[in-house]
Amino acid sequence: MSTAIAEKSLEKPVERITSAASDTKALDNTRFASAPLFTQLSRAVHDASHRHGAPQSVAEISITPTGGGVGGVVRNLDANRPLSAALVSHLQQALDEHGILIFKQQRLADEALLAFSTYFGPVFHSPADVPVLGSSDHGGTAPDVVPVANVEGGYTGHGELLPHTDHQWTPLPSAASLLYAVEVPAQGGDTTWYNLAQAYADLDADTRARIDTLQLITYNPFVRTAGQKRPLYRTPDIAPLGHAFPHPLVRTHPRSGKKILFLATHSEVELVGVAPEVGVALIAFLRAHIQQPKYQYTHRWEVGDIVHWDNQATLHARTAFDANDKRVLKRVSLAGARPF
Ligand SMILES: [Fe+2]
Numbered sequence: 001m002s003t004a005i006a007e008k009s010l011e012k013p014v015e016r017i018t019s020a021a022s023d024t025k026a027l028d029n030t031r032f033a034s035a036p037l038f039t040q041l042s043r044a045v046h047d048a049s050h051r052h053g054a055p056q057s058v059a060e061i062s063i064t065p066t067g068g069g070v071g072g073v074v075r076n077l078d079a080n081r082p083l084s085a086a087l088v089s090h091l092q093q094a095l096d097e098h099g100i101l102i103f104k105q106q107r108l109a110d111e112a113l114l115a116f117s118t119y120f121g122p123v124f125h126s127p128a129d130v131p132v133l134g135s136s137d138h139g140g141t142a143p144d145v146v147p148v149a150n151v152e153g154g155y156t157g158h159g160e161l162l163p164h165t166d167h168q169w170t171p172l173p174s175a176a177s178l179l180y181a182v183e184v185p186a187q188g189g190d191t192t193w194y195n196l197a198q199a200y201a202d203l204d205a206d207t208r209a210r211i212d213t214l215q216l217i218t219y220n221p222f223v224r225t226a227g228q229k230r231p232l233y234r235t236p237d238i239a240p241l242g243h244a245f246p247h248p249l250v251r252t253h254p255r256s257g258k259k260i261l262f263l264a265t266h267s268e269v270e271l272v273g274v275a276p277e278v279g280v281a282l283i284a285f286l287r288a289h290i291q292q293p294k295y296q297y298t299h300r301w302e303v304g305d306i307v308h309w310d311n312q313a314t315l316h317a318r319t320a321f322d323a324n325d326k327r328v329l330k331r332v333s334l335a336g337a338r339p340f
Contacts, residue, residue, distance in 0.1 A: 040143070055084040071193060100308065106305070121336075149327060172338055174336050186322075194317075218267050233269060
């Protein structure tokens, strides 16, 4: 009797295995069996498993606050070497606490930057119908490593970039980015980050109650033609361009639970269901609040810096630099959840 029960209990799993095996047979896997590693990400993760040395531990590194309104500086970490599980978790918690982490004195190939970055999440890719930086030359989606550079093949030029969060106009904005400095100008090209969690925390209770449930649309800057004026707030007399994805004006951080004022200072935005004159005034007030110096940290880049920023909880801006100077950075952006 017990044998019969045992045999009976095996029946279902065996059926499932047979079914799964026949499903697999239906696929043509032969083209994968001997394929060379051909994407940058495939190569990066493949090579990472062969990297030498024992994983680095929490005890080997130090993290100190920048002394500004946001950020911590990480020392004694080698982004080429493997990280222990405890160190990955420690760095993720430090990012949640500090908003940005600055890793000093790195020297990395693109694949190593990808391998290091993806300890903290999968690579961000925008849908093909929602353009982002770098997507126009790559069939609707950006490459895994985006050259943020004013040299051939790079994007963003040498002009000033006003405070923004990357990919806020997409359905799933990126959670974070890692930007690695290969070459920096003698002057200018500094990046300032803004602490949006602290900006929210400092608002008075009445303002917080007023904005807590509002939805904000941030319009895609890549669908406006070059030279076209970008309004700071879309009013009914301005035709909307591109897709519109409302996200909470006040979002909650998916790990720390902190509330964040998720608003760029100069993007074209619109509050859903709010009278235009009310929306214009409210957004202008919040933008002035965010831009107070106490929420800022300005980074003077050195070759070898990697800055890992929480794109859900900070803005970033760049000063202009001499067009004859070279500024070459590499960026990997990491995927994010739908803001809530
Ligand atoms: Fe950016």
